[in-house]
Amino acid sequence: MRFAARHLWLGLATAPIVGFFALPILYLLAVSLKTKDDVLNGAFWPTAPTLANWPAAFEAANVVGFIVNSVTVSLLAGFLTIVLTLPSAYAVLRLKIGGKWLSDVTLSSYMAPPIVALIPLFFLLKTSGLLDTRIGLVLIYGLANVPVAFWLLTPFLRRMPIEIEQAAAIDGAGPFRILLQIVVPILSPGIVATFIIVTVLAYNEFLFASAFTFSDATRTLPVGISLFQGDRLVNFGQMAAASLAGIAPVYLIALFMQRYLVSGLAHGAVK
Numbered sequence: 001m002r003f004a005a006r007h008l009w010l011g012l013a014t015a016p017i018v019g020f021f022a023l024p025i026l027y028l029l030a031v032s033l034k035t036k037d038d039v040l041n042g043a044f045w046p047t048a049p050t051l052a053n054w055p056a057a058f059e060a061a062n063v064v065g066f067i068v069n070s071v072t073v074s075l076l077a078g079f080l081t082i083v084l085t086l087p088s089a090y091a092v093l094r095l096k097i098g099g100k101w102l103s104d105v106t107l108s109s110y111m112a113p114p115i116v117a118l119i120p121l122f123f124l125l126k127t128s129g130l131l132d133t134r135i136g137l138v139l140i141y142g143l144a145n146v147p148v149a150f151w152l153l154t155p156f157l158r159r160m161p162i163e164i165e166q167a168a169a170i171d172g173a174g175p176f177r178i179l180l181q182i183v184v185p186i187l188s189p190g191i192v193a194t195f196i197i198v199t200v201l202a203y204n205e206f207l208f209a210s211a212f213t214f215s216d217a218t219r220t221l222p223v224g225i226s227l228f229q230g231d232r233l234v235n236f237g238q239m240a241a242a243s244l245a246g247i248a249p250v251y252l253i254a255l256f257m258q259r260y261l262v263s264g265l266a267h268g269a270v271k
Contacts, residue, residue: 025247031240039236053237057228060235062216063242066224070203071249073137073220078199080142082191085149090179093157094165103154110147114207125212132214140212141202148201149194156190157183196257200250221246 031039032053034046041047057063091097092106121140122131130136160183168178184191206222213219225246228239 025244028240028244028247031236032244034237036237053235053241057235057238057241057245060238061224061227061242062219063221063224063245065216066219066221066242067246067249069134069218070221070246073134073141074199074202076138077141077145077202078195080138081145081149081198082195084142085146085153085194086184086191087176087179088146089150089153089157090175090183093154094162095175103150106147106150110151114144118207118211121208122211131212132218134218136212137209137218137220140208141205144208145198145201149198152194152197153187153190156187160186192257196254199253203250 027044030045033049033051034053035048035050038046038048088106092103125131125133125136125140128136130139164182164186165178168182173181203220204222205220206226209220209223210226213223216224221242225239225242228235228242
């Protein structure tokens with residue numbers, strides 16, 4: 001009885017929190033079922049629910065193609081970020097390369113507003129022939145999220161006992177071998193958690209994608225959703241349907257990798 005009562009009180013306590021975070025999703029669902037008149041009347045739930053917005057959204061824009069572009073670009077960019085950041089963080093923290101200033105500069109570089117890099121990156125991609133390509137976005141996102149990944153991976157590396165690496169070095173292992181065979185397996189929860197976070201950041205990015213892509217073959221989902229806004233009318237119902245469809249891949253990734261994400265963030269939060 002005490003166990004059941006305890007779970008009941010726990011459920012009652014967490015219900016408002018769950019409801020608060022689920023409210024935007026429920027509102028998107030409600031808007032996707034509304035007619036244009038229902039959208040204008042301001043009611044939360046539609047008075048005459050309709051599924052017409054869903055096929056109309058996929059007919060009005062290449063939503064599936066936008067989702068595929070976003071998933072492809074964000075996953076590749078996340079992988080590139082981890083490949084660049086993990087050895088860099090290891091070199092700074094363990095091998096003391098660059099001193100403390102390099103770590104501070106890496107973290108502070110993320111503080112600058114992204115728009116200041118818009119014009120230089122535009123001409124750089126144009127000169128290299130990567131403008132309006134998915135590989136161009138992969139390179140930009142992969143490099144832009146390095147400071148975030150560095151900041152997230154640093155606590156994991158600091159908490160890892162250095163004696164393990166020292167023992168491997170005594171046995172003749174070099175830094176690269178230590179990183180691949182010892183550090184990576186031990187830090188795998190943190191690496192996966194960092195990968196998920198930087199992947200979601202790349203998936204949601206709008207500024208660079210809107211400036212560097214011009215065709216449906218390369219546009220990502222945030223840019224594609226903006227196409228539902230016309231000169232005089234915003235198709236809120238279709239936009240909500242496309243948004244819900246675009247949310248699904250992120251939720252699936254988080255669902256399948258939830259164990260690693262929770263474990264990694266829990267270990268990284270402990271100093």
